[in-house]
Amino acid sequence: MQQINHTQNIIEFQDVSFSYGEEVVIKDISMAIHKGDYLGVIGPNGGGKSTLLKLMLGLLTPTSGKILLFGTEIEKFKDWPKFGYISQKVTHVDPHFPMTVKEVVMMGRYPKLGLLRFPSNKDRERVHTALKQVEMWDFKDRLIGDLSGGQQQRVFIARALAGDPEIIVLDEPTVGVDVKTQKQFYSLLQKLNKELDLTLVLASHELDIVGHESTEIAYINRTLVYYGFPKAFMQSEYFEKLSGKGVHSDA
Amino acid sequence: MLNLFQYGFMIRALEVGLIIGAIAPLIGIFLVLRRYSLIADTLSHVSLAGVAIGLLLGINPLITAIGASVISSVAIEKLRLSKKVYGESALSIFLSGSLALAVVIISLAHGFSVDLFNYLFGSIVTVKQSDVLIILVTGIFVLLAIIALYKELVYITFDEEAAKVGGIPTKTINTIFIILAALTVALAIPIVGILLISALVVVPVVTALQLKTSFLRTIVYAEVISLFSVFTGIIASFYLNLAAGGAIVLTSLMIFGIVLLLNRRGRPAKING
Numbered sequence: 431m432q433q434i435n436h437t438q439n440i441i442e443f444q445d446v447s448f449s450y451g452e453e454v455v456i457k458d459i460s461m462a463i464h465k466g467d468y469l470g471v472i473g474p475n476g477g478g479k480s481t482l483l484k485l486m487l488g489l490l491t492p493t494s495g496k497i498l499l500f501g502t503e504i505e506k507f508k509d510w511p512k513f514g515y516i517s518q519k520v521t522h523v524d525p526h527f528p529m530t531v532k533e534v535v536m537m538g539r540y541p542k543l544g545l546l547r548f549p550s551n552k553d554r555e556r557v558h559t560a561l562k563q564v565e566m567w568d569f570k571d572r573l574i575g576d577l578s579g580g581q582q583q584r585v586f587i588a589r590a591l592a593g594d595p596e597i598i599v600l601d602e603p604t605v606g607v608d609v610k611t612q613k614q615f616y617s618l619l620q621k622l623n624k625e626l627d628l629t630l631v632l633a634s635h636e637l638d639i640v641g642h643e644s645t646e647i648a649y650i651n652r653t654l655v656y657y658g659f660p661k662a663f664m665q666s667e668y669f670e671k672l673s674g675k676g677v678h679s680d681a
Numbered sequence: 682m683l684n685l686f687q688y689g690f691m692i693r694a695l696e697v698g699l700i701i702g703a704i705a706p707l708i709g710i711f712l713v714l715r716r717y718s719l720i721a722d723t724l725s726h727v728s729l730a731g732v733a734i735g736l737l738l739g740i741n742p743l744i745t746a747i748g749a750s751v752i753s754s755v756a757i758e759k760l761r762l763s764k765k766v767y768g769e770s771a772l773s774i775f776l777s778g779s780l781a782l783a784v785v786i787i788s789l790a791h792g793f794s795v796d797l798f799n800y801l802f803g804s805i806v807t808v809k810q811s812d813v814l815i816i817l818v819t820g821i822f823v824l825l826a827i828i829a830l831y832k833e834l835v836y837i838t839f840d841e842e843a844a845k846v847g848g849i850p851t852k853t854i855n856t857i858f859i860i861l862a863a864l865t866v867a868l869a870i871p872i873v874g875i876l877l878i879s880a881l882v883v884v885p886v887v888t889a890l891q892l893k894t895s896f897l898r899t900i901v902y903a904e905v906i907s908l909f910s911v912f913t914g915i916i917a918s919f920y921l922n923l924a925a926g927g928a929i930v931l932t933s934l935m936i937f938g939i940v941l942l943l944n945r946r947g948r949p950a951k952i953n954g
Contacts, residue, residue: 487846510848517842527714528890528899529839537839540832541847548832573893593847 438465439501440597440629441486446495448481455481458495459654463631463646465596468623470644470660471633477651479633480518483601486631487515511542514590514598516583518605523582525575531585532570535560538592560588563626564618580611587618597629598622604634616643685919693813694805694872694915694925700820701869701881702911706903707827708865709886711858714838719769720757720859721879723776724866727753729875730779731867732800733786742800743812747819747867753779754863758856803874803926805918816868823861823868830854835896872915874926884933885910891940906936 441463448456456478463469463486471479484490485497488504497504500512538560539553561567564584574582583603590598600619604612616639622628623645634640640660641647647663649656656668685691712718731749735742753775760771787797799807808816827834833854836844845851869878889902914929921928 489842489845508848510846513846515843515846517840524714526890526893527839528894528896530895533835533896534839537832537836537843540836541844541849543832545833546829571895573895589843599846 439463440465440467440499441631442496442498443486444496444498446485446492446497448478448485448490449493454652456485456492456650457653459650461648461654461657463597463629465629466623466627466645468619468630468643468645469632469648470640470646471631471648471650472635472637472640473650473655475635479635479650480601482648482650483599483631483633487513487599511593512596514538514593514595516586516590516598516600516603518601518603523574527573527575529574530571531561531566531574531577532557534574534585535588535592538589542593556592556594557588560591561585563591564588578611579607580615583607583611583615584618587622591622591626595628597631599631601633602635603632604636612639619643685916688919689810690806690808691915691919693808693810694918695912697808697813697816698872698911698915698925698929699908700817700824701865701872702908703904704820704823704827704865705869705878705881706885706889706900706907707824708858708862709882710889710900710903711834711838712862713883713886713890718879718883719772720754720862721866721882723757723772723779724750724754724863725870725875725878726776726783727779728867728870729800730783730786732797732870732875733783733790736796737786737790741811741815742796743815743867743871746870747815747864749779750863750867751860754859755856758859799874800870801875802924803870803872803877803929805872805915805925807871809871812871816871819864820868823864826857826861830857834858872911872925873929874924877926877930880930881907881910881933884930884937888933888937888940891937891944906933910936 439462443459443461446456446459447454459482471482473479481490485492486499488507499507500509535557536549536553539549539556543549543553558567561570564587566581566584566588569577569581574585577585604615607615619630619632620643623630632640632644641664642660644660647656647658647660648654649663649668656663656666709718712721728746728750731746732742734749735745757771757775760766761768766774833844833849836847836849837851837854841851865882866878869881873881885903885907888906889899892899892902894902910929910933913932915925917923917928917932918925
Protein backbone atom coordinates (compact mmCIF):
# COMPACT_ATOMS: atom_id res chain seq x y z
CA MET A 431 0.00 0.00 0.00
CA GLN A 432 1.32 3.41 -0.97
CA GLN A 433 5.09 3.71 -1.02
CA ILE A 434 5.72 2.48 2.50
CA ASN A 435 8.56 0.09 2.42
CA HIS A 436 8.19 -2.47 5.15
CA THR A 437 8.06 -6.12 4.38
CA GLN A 438 5.93 -8.06 6.82
CA ASN A 439 2.22 -7.38 7.18
CA ILE A 440 1.31 -7.69 10.82
CA ILE A 441 -2.29 -6.56 10.56
CA GLU A 442 -4.37 -6.50 7.42
CA PHE A 443 -7.88 -5.10 7.03
CA GLN A 444 -9.79 -6.20 3.95
CA ASP A 445 -13.01 -4.26 3.32
CA VAL A 446 -13.86 -4.24 7.01
CA SER A 447 -17.14 -2.72 8.14
CA PHE A 448 -18.65 -2.61 11.58
CA SER A 449 -22.01 -1.40 12.80
CA TYR A 450 -23.80 -1.21 16.11
CA GLY A 451 -27.29 -2.16 15.03
CA GLU A 452 -28.25 0.27 12.30
CA GLU A 453 -25.41 2.66 12.96
CA VAL A 454 -22.41 2.15 10.70
CA VAL A 455 -19.27 3.00 12.65
CA ILE A 456 -16.62 1.73 10.24
CA LYS A 457 -17.18 1.31 6.54
CA ASP A 458 -15.09 -0.62 3.99
CA ILE A 459 -11.70 -0.05 5.50
CA SER A 460 -8.74 -1.74 3.85
CA MET A 461 -5.23 -1.16 5.11
CA ALA A 462 -2.13 -2.92 6.31
CA ILE A 463 0.10 -2.34 9.30
CA HIS A 464 3.66 -3.52 8.79
CA LYS A 465 6.37 -4.65 11.11
CA GLY A 466 8.12 -1.68 12.64
CA ASP A 467 5.39 0.82 11.80
CA TYR A 468 4.41 3.51 14.24
CA LEU A 469 0.91 4.12 13.04
CA GLY A 470 -1.03 7.08 14.30
CA VAL A 471 -4.77 6.51 14.03
CA ILE A 472 -6.37 9.91 14.06
CA GLY A 473 -9.79 11.33 13.43
CA PRO A 474 -12.64 13.05 15.18
CA ASN A 475 -14.19 11.73 18.39
CA GLY A 476 -16.85 9.22 17.41
CA GLY A 477 -15.12 8.72 14.06
CA GLY A 478 -14.35 5.07 14.80
CA LYS A 479 -10.76 5.11 16.10
CA SER A 480 -11.45 3.03 19.18
CA THR A 481 -13.66 0.70 17.19
CA LEU A 482 -10.89 0.14 14.67
CA LEU A 483 -8.49 -0.76 17.48
CA LYS A 484 -10.99 -3.07 19.12
CA LEU A 485 -11.55 -4.83 15.80
CA MET A 486 -7.86 -5.55 15.34
CA LEU A 487 -7.65 -6.84 18.91
CA GLY A 488 -10.58 -9.20 18.49
CA LEU A 489 -12.65 -7.37 21.09
CA LEU A 490 -15.23 -6.67 18.38
CA THR A 491 -16.12 -8.78 15.36
CA PRO A 492 -16.51 -7.12 11.95
CA THR A 493 -19.98 -7.02 10.44
CA SER A 494 -18.34 -7.73 7.10
CA GLY A 495 -14.85 -8.01 5.69
CA LYS A 496 -11.75 -9.83 6.84
CA ILE A 497 -8.96 -9.13 9.33
CA LEU A 498 -5.65 -10.98 9.15
CA LEU A 499 -3.15 -10.97 12.02
CA PHE A 500 0.34 -12.16 11.16
CA GLY A 501 -1.17 -13.71 8.04
CA THR A 502 -3.80 -15.70 9.96
CA GLU A 503 -7.51 -14.96 9.93
CA ILE A 504 -8.41 -13.34 13.22
CA GLU A 505 -10.94 -16.06 14.14
CA LYS A 506 -8.17 -18.65 14.00
CA PHE A 507 -5.46 -16.46 15.50
CA LYS A 508 -4.10 -17.86 18.76
CA ASP A 509 -0.90 -15.97 19.37
CA TRP A 510 -2.46 -13.16 21.41
CA PRO A 511 0.53 -12.60 23.69
CA LYS A 512 2.12 -10.94 20.65
CA PHE A 513 -0.23 -8.04 21.32
CA GLY A 514 0.05 -5.56 24.13
CA TYR A 515 -2.97 -3.35 24.75
CA ILE A 516 -3.22 -0.13 26.67
CA SER A 517 -6.81 1.00 26.84
CA GLN A 518 -8.33 4.37 27.64
CA LYS A 519 -9.02 3.05 31.10
CA VAL A 520 -5.37 3.42 31.97
CA THR A 521 -5.94 6.99 33.01
CA HIS A 522 -8.85 5.93 35.23
CA VAL A 523 -7.23 3.43 37.58
CA ASP A 524 -9.30 2.77 40.69
CA PRO A 525 -7.22 4.61 43.31
CA HIS A 526 -8.15 2.06 45.97
CA PHE A 527 -7.22 -1.02 43.99
CA PRO A 528 -4.83 -2.98 46.22
CA MET A 529 -2.08 -3.66 43.74
CA THR A 530 1.59 -2.78 43.66
CA VAL A 531 3.43 -1.67 40.54
CA LYS A 532 5.26 -4.99 40.48
CA GLU A 533 1.99 -6.90 40.62
CA VAL A 534 0.54 -4.86 37.77
CA VAL A 535 3.55 -5.53 35.54
CA MET A 536 3.53 -9.22 36.42
CA MET A 537 0.05 -9.42 34.92
CA GLY A 538 1.69 -8.82 31.58
CA ARG A 539 3.28 -12.27 31.95
CA TYR A 540 0.01 -14.07 32.73
CA PRO A 541 -1.25 -14.65 29.18
CA LYS A 542 2.14 -16.10 28.26
CA LEU A 543 2.18 -18.39 31.27
CA GLY A 544 -1.18 -19.93 30.52
CA LEU A 545 -3.53 -21.76 32.87
CA LEU A 546 -2.33 -23.46 36.02
CA ARG A 547 1.21 -22.12 35.85
CA PHE A 548 2.63 -19.68 38.31
CA PRO A 549 5.33 -17.03 37.83
CA SER A 550 8.92 -18.24 38.09
CA ASN A 551 12.18 -16.35 38.56
CA LYS A 552 12.36 -15.83 34.82
CA ASP A 553 9.05 -13.97 34.95
CA ARG A 554 10.22 -11.87 37.86
CA GLU A 555 13.36 -10.99 35.91
CA ARG A 556 11.27 -9.93 32.95
CA VAL A 557 9.21 -7.68 35.22
CA HIS A 558 12.43 -6.17 36.50
CA THR A 559 13.70 -5.44 32.98
CA ALA A 560 10.37 -4.00 31.87
CA LEU A 561 10.24 -1.64 34.83
CA LYS A 562 13.84 -0.57 34.17
CA GLN A 563 12.97 0.06 30.52
CA VAL A 564 10.31 2.57 31.51
CA GLU A 565 12.39 3.90 34.41
CA MET A 566 9.88 2.91 37.05
CA TRP A 567 11.81 0.25 38.98
CA ASP A 568 12.17 2.53 41.99
CA PHE A 569 8.39 2.55 42.30
CA LYS A 570 8.01 -1.22 42.23
CA ASP A 571 6.47 -1.57 45.68
CA ARG A 572 4.19 1.45 45.49
CA LEU A 573 0.48 1.02 44.99
CA ILE A 574 -0.63 1.77 41.45
CA GLY A 575 -3.37 4.07 42.71
CA ASP A 576 -0.84 6.25 44.53
CA LEU A 577 1.05 7.15 41.35
CA SER A 578 0.47 10.12 39.08
CA GLY A 579 -1.23 9.64 35.73
CA GLY A 580 2.07 9.82 33.86
CA GLN A 581 3.71 7.27 36.14
CA GLN A 582 0.75 4.95 35.75
CA GLN A 583 1.08 5.15 31.98
CA ARG A 584 4.71 4.04 32.23
CA VAL A 585 3.71 1.13 34.42
CA PHE A 586 1.12 0.06 31.85
CA ILE A 587 3.74 0.26 29.13
CA ALA A 588 5.94 -1.94 31.32
CA ARG A 589 3.06 -4.37 31.71
CA ALA A 590 2.75 -4.60 27.95
CA LEU A 591 6.54 -4.98 27.55
CA ALA A 592 6.67 -7.76 30.13
CA GLY A 593 4.62 -9.92 27.78
CA ASP A 594 7.32 -9.63 25.08
CA PRO A 595 4.88 -8.32 22.49
CA GLU A 596 5.61 -7.53 18.88
CA ILE A 597 2.98 -4.85 18.70
CA ILE A 598 1.53 -2.48 21.24
CA VAL A 599 -1.87 -0.93 20.66
CA LEU A 600 -2.65 2.24 22.59
CA ASP A 601 -6.07 3.86 22.74
CA GLU A 602 -5.86 7.58 23.59
CA PRO A 603 -3.35 7.01 26.35
CA THR A 604 -2.64 10.67 27.06
CA VAL A 605 -6.16 11.86 27.83
CA GLY A 606 -6.07 13.86 31.05
CA VAL A 607 -2.28 14.07 31.34
CA ASP A 608 -0.36 17.36 31.45
CA VAL A 609 1.80 18.53 28.55
CA LYS A 610 5.18 17.80 30.11
CA THR A 611 4.22 14.25 31.06
CA GLN A 612 2.77 13.78 27.64
CA LYS A 613 6.11 14.75 26.07
CA GLN A 614 7.97 12.22 28.15
CA PHE A 615 5.43 9.62 27.23
CA TYR A 616 5.87 10.21 23.52
CA SER A 617 9.64 10.02 23.81
CA LEU A 618 9.22 6.68 25.55
CA LEU A 619 7.10 5.49 22.64
CA GLN A 620 9.83 6.62 20.24
CA LYS A 621 12.31 4.53 22.17
CA LEU A 622 10.06 1.47 21.99
CA ASN A 623 9.64 1.89 18.25
CA LYS A 624 13.23 2.74 17.32
CA GLU A 625 15.30 0.82 19.87
CA LEU A 626 13.12 -2.17 20.63
CA ASP A 627 11.69 -2.41 17.10
CA LEU A 628 8.16 -2.63 18.42
CA THR A 629 5.27 -1.96 16.11
CA LEU A 630 3.00 0.68 17.59
CA VAL A 631 -0.60 1.58 16.85
CA LEU A 632 -1.68 4.74 18.62
CA ALA A 633 -5.16 6.21 18.48
CA SER A 634 -5.25 9.88 19.33
CA HIS A 635 -7.10 13.05 18.54
CA GLU A 636 -3.94 15.09 18.99
CA LEU A 637 -3.32 15.66 15.35
CA ASP A 638 -0.21 17.82 15.66
CA ILE A 639 1.70 15.57 17.99
CA VAL A 640 0.85 12.33 16.24
CA GLY A 641 1.77 13.93 12.94
CA HIS A 642 5.27 14.55 14.26
CA GLU A 643 5.73 11.32 16.17
CA SER A 644 4.40 8.55 13.99
CA THR A 645 5.78 7.02 10.81
CA GLU A 646 2.37 6.44 9.24
CA ILE A 647 -0.97 8.10 9.58
CA ALA A 648 -4.44 6.64 9.16
CA TYR A 649 -7.15 9.25 9.26
CA ILE A 650 -10.44 7.59 10.11
CA ASN A 651 -13.83 9.18 9.94
CA ARG A 652 -16.11 6.20 9.40
CA THR A 653 -14.10 5.45 6.27
CA LEU A 654 -10.36 5.57 5.79
CA VAL A 655 -10.04 9.13 4.61
CA TYR A 656 -6.27 9.18 4.36
CA TYR A 657 -3.48 6.65 4.74
CA GLY A 658 0.18 7.46 4.26
CA PHE A 659 3.18 9.34 5.55
CA PRO A 660 2.58 12.03 8.16
CA LYS A 661 4.63 14.58 6.25
CA ALA A 662 2.50 14.28 3.18
CA PHE A 663 -0.59 14.30 5.38
CA MET A 664 0.37 17.52 7.11
CA GLN A 665 0.77 19.20 3.75
CA SER A 666 -2.48 17.79 2.43
CA GLU A 667 -5.81 19.51 2.18
CA TYR A 668 -7.22 17.30 4.97
CA PHE A 669 -4.79 18.54 7.52
CA GLU A 670 -5.40 22.15 6.64
CA LYS A 671 -9.10 21.64 6.86
CA LEU A 672 -8.90 19.72 10.11
CA SER A 673 -6.37 21.75 12.00
CA GLY A 674 -8.08 24.92 10.92
CA LYS A 675 -11.30 23.82 12.54
CA GLY A 676 -9.81 21.63 15.19
CA VAL A 677 -10.58 17.97 15.07
CA HIS A 678 -13.05 18.10 17.97
CA SER A 679 -15.62 20.20 16.23
CA ASP A 680 -15.73 17.61 13.50
CA ALA A 681 -17.40 15.04 15.74
CA MET B 682 -12.02 -24.34 77.40
CA LEU B 683 -10.84 -27.92 76.94
CA ASN B 684 -14.23 -29.55 77.24
CA LEU B 685 -15.26 -27.68 74.11
CA PHE B 686 -13.85 -30.40 71.92
CA GLN B 687 -15.71 -33.15 73.74
CA TYR B 688 -18.79 -32.10 71.85
CA GLY B 689 -19.08 -33.61 68.40
CA PHE B 690 -21.16 -30.70 67.14
CA MET B 691 -18.47 -28.22 68.17
CA ILE B 692 -15.83 -30.07 66.22
CA ARG B 693 -18.16 -30.20 63.22
CA ALA B 694 -18.96 -26.51 63.56
CA LEU B 695 -15.30 -25.56 63.73
CA GLU B 696 -14.32 -27.77 60.78
CA VAL B 697 -17.07 -26.34 58.65
CA GLY B 698 -16.63 -22.80 59.93
CA LEU B 699 -12.93 -22.68 59.20
CA ILE B 700 -13.26 -23.93 55.62
CA ILE B 701 -16.03 -21.38 55.01
CA GLY B 702 -13.88 -18.74 56.68
CA ALA B 703 -11.06 -19.63 54.32
CA ILE B 704 -12.99 -19.49 51.04
CA ALA B 705 -15.29 -16.53 51.79
CA PRO B 706 -12.60 -13.81 51.48
CA LEU B 707 -11.11 -15.46 48.38
CA ILE B 708 -14.44 -15.07 46.65
CA GLY B 709 -15.05 -11.77 48.40
CA ILE B 710 -11.97 -9.95 47.18
CA PHE B 711 -12.92 -10.41 43.55
CA LEU B 712 -16.59 -9.57 44.17
CA VAL B 713 -15.77 -6.43 46.15
CA LEU B 714 -13.23 -5.10 43.66
CA ARG B 715 -15.60 -5.73 40.77
CA ARG B 716 -18.33 -3.85 42.65
CA TYR B 717 -20.40 -6.99 42.55
CA SER B 718 -20.67 -7.98 46.18
CA LEU B 719 -24.46 -7.64 46.11
CA ILE B 720 -24.62 -10.91 44.21
CA ALA B 721 -23.65 -12.67 47.45
CA ASP B 722 -26.80 -11.27 49.03
CA THR B 723 -28.92 -12.31 46.08
CA LEU B 724 -27.50 -15.83 46.02
CA SER B 725 -28.10 -16.23 49.74
CA HIS B 726 -31.78 -15.41 49.27
CA VAL B 727 -31.93 -17.82 46.38
CA SER B 728 -30.44 -20.39 48.74
CA LEU B 729 -33.27 -19.73 51.16
CA ALA B 730 -35.71 -20.81 48.47
CA GLY B 731 -33.50 -23.86 48.02
CA VAL B 732 -33.62 -24.59 51.74
CA ALA B 733 -37.41 -24.22 51.77
CA ILE B 734 -37.74 -26.64 48.87
CA GLY B 735 -35.47 -29.10 50.66
CA LEU B 736 -37.43 -28.88 53.91
CA LEU B 737 -40.71 -29.28 52.04
CA LEU B 738 -39.60 -32.31 50.05
CA GLY B 739 -37.60 -33.84 52.88
CA ILE B 740 -34.31 -33.61 51.00
CA ASN B 741 -31.15 -32.36 52.74
CA PRO B 742 -31.67 -28.57 52.51
CA LEU B 743 -27.95 -28.01 51.97
CA ILE B 744 -28.12 -29.92 48.71
CA THR B 745 -31.18 -28.08 47.43
CA ALA B 746 -29.62 -24.78 48.48
CA ILE B 747 -26.46 -25.56 46.51
CA GLY B 748 -28.55 -26.51 43.48
CA ALA B 749 -30.71 -23.37 43.63
CA SER B 750 -27.73 -21.10 44.15
CA VAL B 751 -25.61 -22.53 41.34
CA ILE B 752 -28.42 -22.61 38.79
CA SER B 753 -29.48 -19.07 39.66
CA SER B 754 -25.93 -17.72 39.51
CA VAL B 755 -25.60 -18.85 35.93
CA ALA B 756 -29.06 -17.50 35.10
CA ILE B 757 -28.24 -14.12 36.67
CA GLU B 758 -25.07 -13.87 34.62
CA LYS B 759 -26.96 -14.75 31.46
CA LEU B 760 -29.61 -12.15 32.17
CA ARG B 761 -27.00 -9.53 33.04
CA LEU B 762 -24.93 -10.17 29.93
CA SER B 763 -27.98 -10.20 27.67
CA LYS B 764 -28.26 -6.49 28.57
CA LYS B 765 -32.02 -6.83 28.58
CA VAL B 766 -32.01 -5.53 32.13
CA TYR B 767 -29.46 -3.56 34.17
CA GLY B 768 -27.04 -5.59 36.25
CA GLU B 769 -28.57 -4.53 39.56
CA SER B 770 -32.04 -5.21 38.27
CA ALA B 771 -31.04 -8.76 37.46
CA LEU B 772 -29.95 -9.09 41.07
CA SER B 773 -33.18 -7.59 42.43
CA ILE B 774 -35.33 -9.84 40.31
CA PHE B 775 -33.63 -12.93 41.65
CA LEU B 776 -33.44 -11.67 45.22
CA SER B 777 -37.08 -10.76 45.58
CA GLY B 778 -38.27 -13.57 43.34
CA SER B 779 -36.59 -16.25 45.38
CA LEU B 780 -37.63 -14.66 48.64
CA ALA B 781 -41.22 -14.71 47.39
CA LEU B 782 -40.89 -18.36 46.43
CA ALA B 783 -39.38 -19.19 49.81
CA VAL B 784 -42.15 -17.43 51.71
CA VAL B 785 -44.86 -19.16 49.68
CA ILE B 786 -43.31 -22.57 50.25
CA ILE B 787 -42.92 -21.87 53.96
CA SER B 788 -46.52 -20.77 54.33
CA LEU B 789 -47.67 -23.81 52.34
CA ALA B 790 -45.85 -26.10 54.73
CA HIS B 791 -46.49 -24.10 57.90
CA GLY B 792 -44.14 -26.18 59.94
CA PHE B 793 -40.38 -26.11 60.14
CA SER B 794 -40.08 -22.82 62.01
CA VAL B 795 -37.25 -23.87 64.34
CA ASP B 796 -35.17 -25.33 61.56
CA LEU B 797 -35.76 -22.28 59.46
CA PHE B 798 -34.54 -19.92 62.16
CA ASN B 799 -31.26 -21.80 62.24
CA TYR B 800 -30.89 -21.52 58.50
CA LEU B 801 -31.60 -17.83 58.58
CA PHE B 802 -29.09 -16.89 61.26
CA GLY B 803 -26.73 -19.80 61.43
CA SER B 804 -26.21 -22.20 64.27
CA ILE B 805 -23.43 -24.39 65.52
CA VAL B 806 -25.87 -27.22 66.04
CA THR B 807 -27.36 -27.16 62.54
CA VAL B 808 -24.30 -28.78 61.02
CA LYS B 809 -25.00 -32.47 60.57
CA GLN B 810 -22.33 -35.09 60.03
CA SER B 811 -23.51 -35.56 56.44
CA ASP B 812 -23.16 -31.80 55.89
CA VAL B 813 -19.60 -31.80 57.12
CA LEU B 814 -18.54 -34.10 54.32
CA ILE B 815 -20.38 -32.10 51.65
CA ILE B 816 -19.00 -28.80 52.91
CA LEU B 817 -15.43 -30.00 53.32
CA VAL B 818 -15.25 -31.64 49.91
CA THR B 819 -16.97 -28.82 48.05
CA GLY B 820 -15.13 -26.18 50.06
CA ILE B 821 -11.75 -27.66 49.25
CA PHE B 822 -12.78 -27.86 45.60
CA VAL B 823 -13.66 -24.13 45.64
CA LEU B 824 -10.37 -23.34 47.34
CA LEU B 825 -8.33 -25.24 44.76
CA ALA B 826 -10.30 -23.80 41.86
CA ILE B 827 -9.65 -20.24 43.04
CA ILE B 828 -5.96 -20.95 43.43
CA ALA B 829 -5.87 -22.52 39.96
CA LEU B 830 -7.58 -19.52 38.37
CA TYR B 831 -5.94 -16.92 40.58
CA LYS B 832 -3.84 -15.27 37.85
CA GLU B 833 -6.71 -15.04 35.43
CA LEU B 834 -9.13 -13.73 38.06
CA VAL B 835 -6.67 -11.06 39.11
CA TYR B 836 -6.13 -9.93 35.54
CA ILE B 837 -9.84 -9.87 34.71
CA THR B 838 -10.66 -7.98 37.89
CA PHE B 839 -8.03 -5.34 37.23
CA ASP B 840 -8.40 -4.90 33.49
CA GLU B 841 -10.88 -7.18 31.76
CA GLU B 842 -10.24 -5.86 28.25
CA ALA B 843 -6.49 -6.29 28.43
CA ALA B 844 -7.01 -9.79 29.82
CA LYS B 845 -9.24 -10.60 26.88
CA VAL B 846 -6.72 -9.23 24.39
CA GLY B 847 -4.05 -11.37 26.04
CA GLY B 848 -6.13 -14.42 25.13
CA ILE B 849 -7.54 -15.19 28.57
CA PRO B 850 -10.97 -16.83 28.13
CA THR B 851 -12.71 -14.19 30.22
CA LYS B 852 -16.26 -15.39 29.64
CA THR B 853 -15.57 -18.95 30.74
CA ILE B 854 -13.60 -17.83 33.75
CA ASN B 855 -16.31 -15.37 34.78
CA THR B 856 -18.89 -18.15 34.63
CA ILE B 857 -16.73 -20.54 36.64
CA PHE B 858 -16.11 -17.81 39.20
CA ILE B 859 -19.76 -17.01 39.68
CA ILE B 860 -20.48 -20.72 40.20
CA LEU B 861 -17.72 -20.84 42.81
CA ALA B 862 -19.31 -17.82 44.50
CA ALA B 863 -22.68 -19.59 44.46
CA LEU B 864 -21.17 -22.70 46.02
CA THR B 865 -19.50 -20.66 48.75
CA VAL B 866 -22.69 -18.86 49.65
CA ALA B 867 -24.70 -22.09 49.82
CA LEU B 868 -22.05 -23.90 51.84
CA ALA B 869 -21.94 -21.13 54.40
CA ILE B 870 -25.65 -21.39 55.18
CA PRO B 871 -25.66 -23.94 58.02
CA ILE B 872 -23.07 -22.12 60.08
CA VAL B 873 -23.37 -18.42 59.13
CA GLY B 874 -27.00 -18.30 58.06
CA ILE B 875 -28.67 -16.97 54.96
CA LEU B 876 -29.03 -13.40 56.10
CA LEU B 877 -25.44 -12.97 57.16
CA ILE B 878 -23.34 -14.74 54.55
CA SER B 879 -22.72 -11.70 52.44
CA ALA B 880 -21.22 -9.98 55.46
CA LEU B 881 -18.67 -12.74 55.86
CA VAL B 882 -17.83 -12.48 52.16
CA VAL B 883 -17.50 -8.70 52.21
CA VAL B 884 -16.45 -7.42 55.66
CA PRO B 885 -13.02 -9.10 56.06
CA VAL B 886 -12.08 -8.00 52.53
CA VAL B 887 -13.20 -4.42 53.06
CA THR B 888 -11.26 -4.38 56.33
CA ALA B 889 -8.09 -5.64 54.63
CA LEU B 890 -8.53 -3.04 51.88
CA GLN B 891 -8.21 -0.31 54.51
CA LEU B 892 -4.63 -1.41 55.07
CA LYS B 893 -3.69 -0.31 51.55
CA THR B 894 -1.21 -2.95 50.58
CA SER B 895 -0.47 -5.37 47.73
CA PHE B 896 -3.08 -7.72 46.34
CA LEU B 897 -1.52 -10.80 47.83
CA ARG B 898 -1.16 -9.22 51.26
CA THR B 899 -4.71 -7.92 51.15
CA ILE B 900 -5.86 -11.51 50.64
CA VAL B 901 -3.69 -12.77 53.50
CA TYR B 902 -5.04 -10.10 55.87
CA ALA B 903 -8.61 -10.83 54.82
CA GLU B 904 -8.01 -14.53 55.47
CA VAL B 905 -6.64 -13.86 58.95
CA ILE B 906 -9.56 -11.59 59.82
CA SER B 907 -12.11 -14.01 58.43
CA LEU B 908 -10.70 -17.10 60.14
CA PHE B 909 -10.31 -15.26 63.43
CA SER B 910 -13.92 -13.98 63.23
CA VAL B 911 -15.29 -17.43 62.47
CA PHE B 912 -13.31 -19.05 65.27
CA THR B 913 -14.19 -16.39 67.82
CA GLY B 914 -17.81 -16.32 66.70
CA ILE B 915 -18.25 -20.05 67.06
CA ILE B 916 -16.61 -20.15 70.47
CA ALA B 917 -18.72 -17.22 71.67
CA SER B 918 -21.79 -18.90 70.28
CA PHE B 919 -21.01 -22.00 72.35
CA TYR B 920 -20.38 -20.28 75.65
CA LEU B 921 -22.95 -17.53 75.41
CA ASN B 922 -25.57 -19.47 73.48
CA LEU B 923 -25.69 -16.95 70.60
CA ALA B 924 -26.64 -17.37 66.95
CA ALA B 925 -23.33 -18.31 65.33
CA GLY B 926 -23.76 -16.17 62.23
CA GLY B 927 -24.44 -13.06 64.27
CA ALA B 928 -21.46 -13.66 66.54
CA ILE B 929 -19.15 -14.22 63.57
CA VAL B 930 -20.28 -11.14 61.69
CA LEU B 931 -20.19 -8.92 64.78
CA THR B 932 -16.63 -10.04 65.46
CA SER B 933 -15.58 -9.16 61.92
CA LEU B 934 -17.33 -5.80 62.16
CA MET B 935 -15.55 -5.10 65.41
CA ILE B 936 -12.20 -5.70 63.68
CA PHE B 937 -13.33 -3.44 60.85
CA GLY B 938 -14.12 -0.68 63.34
CA ILE B 939 -10.77 -1.06 65.09
CA VAL B 940 -8.84 -0.97 61.81
CA LEU B 941 -10.75 2.07 60.67
CA LEU B 942 -10.02 3.84 63.92
CA LEU B 943 -6.32 2.94 64.00
CA ASN B 944 -5.98 3.94 60.37
CA ARG B 945 -7.40 7.37 61.08
CA ARG B 946 -5.14 7.93 64.03
CA GLY B 947 -1.99 6.47 62.55
CA ARG B 948 -2.11 8.42 59.33
CA PRO B 949 -1.98 12.13 58.72
CA ALA B 950 -4.80 13.66 56.72
CA LYS B 951 -5.32 12.06 53.33
CA ILE B 952 -2.77 13.14 50.79
CA ASN B 953 -4.01 13.81 47.32
CA GLY B 954 -2.74 11.77 44.39
